Amino acid sequence: VGPRPHLPEYNAYYQSFVGKPHMDKRLQVLPGLTGLAQVRGYRGDTPNEVSIKNRIDSDAEYVEHQSLWLDLKIIFLSALALFRGIWKHIF
Numbered sequence: 001v002g003p004r005p006h007l008p009e010y011n012a013y014y015q016s017f018v019g020k021p022h023m024d025k026r027l028q029v030l031p032g033l034t035g036l037a038q039v040r041g042y043r044g045d046t047p048n049e050v051s052i053k054n055r056i057d058s059d060a061e062y063v064e065h066q067s068l069w070l071d072l073k074i075i076f077l078s079a080l081a082l083f084r085g086i087w088k089h090i091f
Helices: 008-018 020-026 049-064 068-090
Strands: none
Touching: 008 020, 008 049, 020 049
């Protein structure tokens, strides 16, 4: 669990919306397979500036409030989203 890495060439582009200190905060923890931004719906390509800012803000929030409890909550919500998606395709 942790901020999902994005392509290095996006760093400057994302930084133009949120600022360098905010982007650097993401680098204080190891990257993860899922994170707070993903369970909030910010996954894959970010289509606009608002989504970029919300994604980076969610990552920064995770860094500030990182705990075992938050990790467990994110794992649970990620699993729930996965099963909802699978269930939707079955029926």
